[in-house]
Amino acid sequence: MNHSTDSDSTDWWGWVPVAVVRSVSGLRMLAPPRLADSSGALTVRTRLHLSPRDAEVLLELGGFLTHLAARDLAERVRLGEEHTREDFARRKRALTAVTSSRWAGTITRGNNEQWALARRTQAAHLAQLHAAIATLRSRLAVPIAACEVISRTLGYPSAGVRASKQRRLAKLEAVAASVGADALAGRVHVVRGGRALLHTRLHLEQAGMVVQEWERRWFEARCRIEADGESGKRHGNETISITPGGTVTVKLPPAVASRFAAHCDRRGRYTLEASCSFSFRSIEWRGQVEANRAVSYTIRFKEGRCYLSAAFTSPRPVLPEGMDDEQLMGAARAGGILGVDHNADHLAAWRLDAHGNPVGRPERIEVDYRGSSARRDAQVRLACSELIRCAKAAGATALVIEDLGFDTSREACGWAGASGRAFRKMVAGMPTAKFAVRLVAMAHRANLAVIVVDPAYSSRWGAAYWQRATSTAAHKTSRHDAAAIVIGRRGQGLGARRRAEKTVPRKTTEATATRKGGPRATTRGRVVTEDHRPTAAQTPTRPGRAPRTRACPEDRAHDARHRRPQATVQPAEDRSRQATEVQSWTQDALQLSE
Known part of the structure; x- marks a missing residue:
């Protein structure tokens, strides 16, 4: 059974706490679009059918390396930010004395990266805690069921909800103080194997496990036999070497090789009886091995089975080299783009031409992220494949996606009621980071660029400016389809609002024309002037909502429940005209005589 994963480095997607910049009207200033960087890395996986002797050797090797890695990680965490190059060299020398320089380099590199990841996660967690505390304080400062006029901050709906939020605020402040103290001291908390599995050891009855099963899972979660490749070496790796024919050879440390000396050569290399074969991307892997490039x-080990993964980089740039960022972005947009709106149950995609106009009808790709992680991973792979197929069929040269990190606190996802919990559950079930990384890697191999844009107000402005305009009698455009248009236009550097339609001139009296700037033409005592009535696209309304009227019972009920002030228009950087050009219109008095 073979498995494969198109993977890419996640450094470009790493969450970085950035202060949100807002305009005068209170709306977020949009971040500029950027090209997702892909190194072309590829990972393929296959299962090894081990013999009893192979299993014994690999289990012994995995336990030995796990012990060394855990001890080195503890020392790296203890040193913290005071870690220097001399400490790194000392750690590597200590591991080289009992293993080899290759094993030592892999272990120290992995522990350094794990410590750096823990520090980034700690900073992100602290930023989320501060954002949640600020949201709670701002809403607690507003009376119950009230709305602060200037900032449009809503108070909590009842005294019970307000009391629960006060208790949550105290808890978050205590957690923030503890995490902040660790951050200032440079301490991180890392558990090899996972903290959840470690806590399960104390609650085996509730988890339905026995001690032997937990120990097996704990060993499998911590065991990782990893060997870095090196370009120019035989078959791209001297520690774990695999020939094009599938013969696997592992170089054992002296302590392990002495136990299996009868089955190793004089250099301590053990050849597995099981053979390795990749049914997916085997041509690329064989090309790497035969050319002696790094692999x-x-x-x-997982559930008693053994899996081997091969990771390598295939140099295959999507865009031409030797260009600056502006030229690269222009080359990516040259053939049109495909805007993608990622939702909990489907993906909405719409093809846009080079001028930002939607072409044809939108595409809808159904996804179901419920179930196990393996099933969710398969759904992500299927959705990415369908998106690439749609882009190729439409002739697009780039995909535009949102930077959906969902890094906001749970306080921004609704109240403590059932609706807020349901929304948070839906958001938690969307594998946004995995989808983005997978799509970038797969699109890179399909010669498609990926543009990442700011997700702010995409659904609101899509519903306000594109949903009704693109709907027909036979096809009704959904809110998500309209959001895909806004996302695509942002990737092209365009605003969300459509170009205002030309108005039809109307007749007014001479006196009224004089008040509005002077006559243009006179016919039988009447003066023809420009029509100053705003169109639907020019009327200042709340983003994402159609203009409301109190003549509708639903609108009257909504206004009675939510006494919030009217929102301002969208920022000027995403509009085709300034706010001063939007004028009100009143009916002129009837002319009774000439």
Whole structure:
């Protein structure tokens, strides 16, 4: 059974706490679009059918390396930010004495990266805590069921909700103080194998496990036999070497090789009886091995089975080299783009031409992220494949997606009622980071660029400016389809609002024309002037909502429940005209005589 994963480095997608910049009207200032960087990395995985002797050797090797890695990680965490190059060299020398320089380099590099990841996660967690505390304080400062006029901050709907939020505020402040103290001291908390599995050891009855099963899972979660590749070496890796024919050879440390000396050569290399074969991307892998380019291998155990993964980089740039960022973005947009709106149950995609106009009808790709992680991963792969197929069929040269990190606190996802919990559950079930990384890697191999844009107000402005305009009698445009248009236009550097339609001139009296700037033409005592009535696209309304009227019972009921002030128009950087050009219109008095 073979498995494959198109993977890419996640550094470009890493969450960085950035202060939100807002305009005078209170709306967020949009971040500029950017090209997602892809190194062309590829990971393929296959299962190794081990013999009893192979299993014994690999289990012994995995336990030995796990012990060394855990001890080195503890020392790296203890040193914290005071870690220097001398400390790194000392750690590597200590591991080289009992293993080899290759094993030592892989272990120290992995522990350094794990510590750096823990520090980034700690900073992101602290930023989320501060954002949640600020939201709670601002809403607690507003009376119950009230709305602050200037900032449009809503108070909590009842005294019970307000009391629960006060208790949550005290809890978050205590957690923020603890995390902040660790951040200032440079301390991180890392558990090899996972903290959740570690806590399960104390509650085996509730988890339905026995001690032997937990120990097996704990060993499999911590065991990782990994060997970095090196370009120019035989078959791209000297520690775990795999020939094009599938023969696997592992170089054992002296302590392990002495136990299996009868089955190793004089250099301590053990050849597995099981053979390796990749049914997916085997041509690319064989090209790497035959050319002696770097290939990294990882051996892991899961549910009693052994899997081997091969990771390598295939140099295959999507866009021409030797260009600056502006030229690269222009080359990516040259053939049109495909705007993608990622939702909990489907993906909405719409093809846009080079001028930002929607072409044809939107595409809808159904996804179902419920179930196990393996099923969710398969759904992500299927959705990415369908998006690439749609882009190729439409002739697009780039995909535009949103930077959906969902890094806001739960306080921004609704109240403590059932609706807020349901929304948070839906958001937590969307694998946004995995989808983005997978799509970038797969699109890179399909010669498609990926543009990442700010997700703010995409659904609101899509419903306000494009949903009704693109609907027909036979096809009704959904809110998500309209959001895909806004996302695509942002990727092209355009605003969300459509170009205002030309108005039809109307007749007014001479006196009224004089008040409005002077006559243009006179016919039988009447003066023809420009029509100053605003169109539907020019009327200042709340983003994402159609203009309301109190003549509708639903609108009257909504206004009675939510006494919030009218929102201002969208910022000027995303509009085709300034706010001063939007004028009100009143009916002129009837002319009774000439």
